[in-house]
Amino acid sequence: MRLLIDYRAPIRGRERGLVMPTIYLSIILPTLAFAGFVVLASLVGKGDRPAFSAPLRVFICYVVAVSMYAGLSGRDLWPFAAWRYVAYAVGDTGGFTKLVGLDETGREVPLDTRTLEPLEFAAVMGDLDWTTKDIARINGMMRFILKRTQEGLAHAHEGRRVGEFSRLLGRFAAPVFHVAVTPWSDRDHLPNRIEQLRLYAVYWQATGEEAHIVKQELITSVGP
Amino acid sequence: MTSADRIYELCIPRSGPLTLAWVRIIIALQALWILLSRDPAGISALPDVVWQDVLPEWKLRFALSPGIPQIEFALWLFAIFSLLCVLIGYKTRIFGLLAALVLYHLAPLMALMNVTTPWGKGLTIALLSLVILSCSPCEDRLSIAGRGESRPHQAYGWAVMLIRLLFAQIYLFSVAARLSRVGFDWAKLETVRNHILVFRLAEPSLDTAFNAFLVAHPMLCSVLAIGTLCFELFFILAVFVPILRLPLAASGVLFHTGLWLTLGFSFPNLPHFALFIDLNGEQRRSKDD
Numbered sequence: 065m066r067l068l069i070d071y072r073a074p075i076r077g078r079e080r081g082l083v084m085p086t087i088y089l090s091i092i093l094p095t096l097a098f099a100g101f102v103v104l105a106s107l108v109g110k111g112d113r114p115a116f117s118a119p120l121r122v123f124i125c126y127v128v129a130v131s132m133y134a135g136l137s138g139r140d141l142w143p144f145a146a147w148r149y150v151a152y153a154v155g156d157t158g159g160f161t162k163l164v165g166l167d168e169t170g171r172e173v174p175l176d177t178r179t180l181e182p183l184e185f186a187a188v189m190g191d192l193d194w195t196t197k198d199i200a201r202i203n204g205m206m207r208f209i210l211k212r213t214q215e216g217l218a219h220a221h222e223g224r225r226v227g228e229f230s231r232l233l234g235r236f237a238a239p240v241f242h243v244a245v246t247p248w249s250d251r252d253h254l255p256n257r258i259e260q261l262r263l264y265a266v267y268w269q270a271t272g273e274e275a276h277i278v279k280q281e282l283i284t285s286v287g288p
Numbered sequence: 289m290t291s292a293d294r295i296y297e298l299c300i301p302r303s304g305p306l307t308l309a310w311v312r313i314i315i316a317l318q319a320l321w322i323l324l325s326r327d328p329a330g331i332s333a334l335p336d337v338v339w340q341d342v343l344p345e346w347k348l349r350f351a352l353s354p355g356i357p358q359i360e361f362a363l364w365l366f367a368i369f370s371l372l373c374v375l376i377g378y379k380t381r382i383f384g385l386l387a388a389l390v391l392y393h394l395a396p397l398m399a400l401m402n403v404t405t406p407w408g409k410g411l412t413i414a415l416l417s418l419v420i421l422s423c424s425p426c427e428d429r430l431s432i433a434g435r436g437e438s439r440p441h442q443a444y445g446w447a448v449m450l451i452r453l454l455f456a457q458i459y460l461f462s463v464a465a466r467l468s469r470v471g472f473d474w475a476k477l478e479t480v481r482n483h484i485l486v487f488r489l490a491e492p493s494l495d496t497a498f499n500a501f502l503v504a505h506p507m508l509c510s511v512l513a514i515g516t517l518c519f520e521l522f523f524i525l526a527v528f529v530p531i532l533r534l535p536l537a538a539s540g541v542l543f544h545t546g547l548w549l550t551l552g553f554s555f556p557n558l559p560h561f562a563l564f565i566d567l568n569g570e571q572r573r574s575k576d577d
Binding site for chain 2: 095102106158275
């Protein structure tokens, strides 16, 4: 019997457009692919040569075949990955979401992306997908972000480190995937408080050498 | 040389013990760099609101569970210890495999909020490579356990080739997906220009003089778009053609530096371009071969 996963479930963990409907595809096949990889590796002797070792030949063929299959089919067999860097084109119009804080005077201020660590800010923004989620869920996440933001700002005011990723390696820590915005590194220009968060949908249009915002809609806000 | 040897000689570029040891060191160092820069235990301690949308099949497949930061911290420490053992070449067969198994759990934890599997988080190549290293003679040089053992070069070449191939697939699969979804139309000036324009709009720190210069020069944008496609299509040659290895690896570093400066994308696998350095001069065949 095939166990079907609810299609209405959030699409996290699946490539957009490549929804995997069965437990077989989403758990068993990838797990078997990885388990086969490990088992075959353990059968290879140290110092084996392809010309003289059948287990090594099988292992090499397996790695090449599985990795090529995962990559070219787009199938999720991680750690055999279907790499998809910038597999899209940007047109002349589009939209993105923007999250800003409001200080005690009601002025909009940029957030410091480090405050959400150990989560990456870009990933959290991806989670605030108002087109597929109900607002109550998004508001729940926004309240969590507001709390982390307020804690991060308090750390910045005290001169303590903001964020977790640089705790061991300092400035040599591996950067997050998309550029970190760190306005709170400058202690002289810190907002006093962040009392509210606002989530906007921003629509833009590119014409020649310029892009401009054509519309900005408030999706939701949290705070007192 | 036997006929079987000749066949594999043709398919698998040659490498020596020093190059394989170098590959081992690069893989371990990069994985340590990522692990020491992230906090999986902290993610485990996050509240339910962060965990509520994690798919049950993900939890099952990668053994993910909220509220166990102490266990995750212990696993993180163990992964670091295992990687240090791999780095110095101590019992790589055991610790390479164990490190890979722990990373199989930790990497998805670090990608909890992502809409895809953790392929872009910097540990995918390391995970696969650690398994490959664990069954290769990567301790023969540059290791505390190495006795300077000499084996035929075929004993080293396959592992180096596989690891380089897995890295080169990043570009091969990205460009294949792009061509399949968008086609060669991707290589238009608008692709690069609109990308930069919207990123400048969304992130003010990317509104730089360099980006302004790029969008004001359409020809340059076209060259960058075509250059990106060509680089990604041909990078796979670095695995098999020794003379192209260093030029392509250097191009890769330049390519990602450009992406960082224009779009703000960092590349956690950047140190892996060092995998393409040959330390043994393997491209030269010796007379006795």
